[in-house]
Amino acid sequence: MSSRRPIVLFDLFGVLACHQRPGAMDRMAALSGAPPDAFTTAYWTLRRPYDAGERTAFQYWTAVLDSLSLTAGPDTIEELRLADIDSWSRVDDRMVTYAQSLRERAAVALLSNIPADHADAFRTAQPWLRHLDHVAFSGKIKAAKPDPAAFRHCVAALHADPADFLFVDDRAENVRAAQATGMNGHLFTGREELAAALDTWLPIP
Structure with a gap:
């Protein structure tokens, strides 16, 4: 020193x-319409560019849903974003x-x-x-x-x-x-x- x-x-x-609120991942998976295990894998696999400021929230969630062969409107993406923020609060x-x-x-x-x-x-x-x-x-x-x-x-x-x-x-x-x-x-x-x-x-x- x-x-x-x-x-x-x-x-x-x-x-x-x-750490993340218990049950949060299941809640977000249900919002997206994806199975919990597949959702969790997509959530973490695509996370680093979002953490590093290389993707916006909308870009991140769109990429997560695309990887799961799902689509969602802006309202659902906003629900996912807010649920995610709450889970780390x-x-x-x-x-x-x-x-x-x-x-x-x-x-x-x-x-x-x-x-x-x-x-x-x-x-x-x-x-x-x-x-x-x-x-x-x-x-x-x-x-x-x-x-x-x-x-x-x-x-x-x-x-x-x-x-x-x-x-x-x-x-x-x-x-x-x-x-x-x-x-x-x-x-x-x-x-x-x-x-x-x-x-x-x-x-x-």
């Missing part, structure tokens, strides 16, 4: 926010409070793979985001983890060195990608384990 202020860079879903209040408490000891930032329209909805619903030192949503910065460009964006935005960061994510491939750029990494398994790692990594206040 350099002599500059340390930065804890959090992933969102699976760390500060909950829950946060872990204890983790959000903990992350905010770290600002006495470090800068606190966020790097999340999330489409641009989801990001807009999430930012509106979660005012605590305004209190972080930087928020990077993949759909807005046009780079999704584990693309090194996503991590480089945060380094540049915070005028820091990679070694100033501890990146926290629940996906090992993303932690490895951050480490490959020169950041420190922590694979998130729970708040207690993270607190112990941060107590070792951060300077004593």
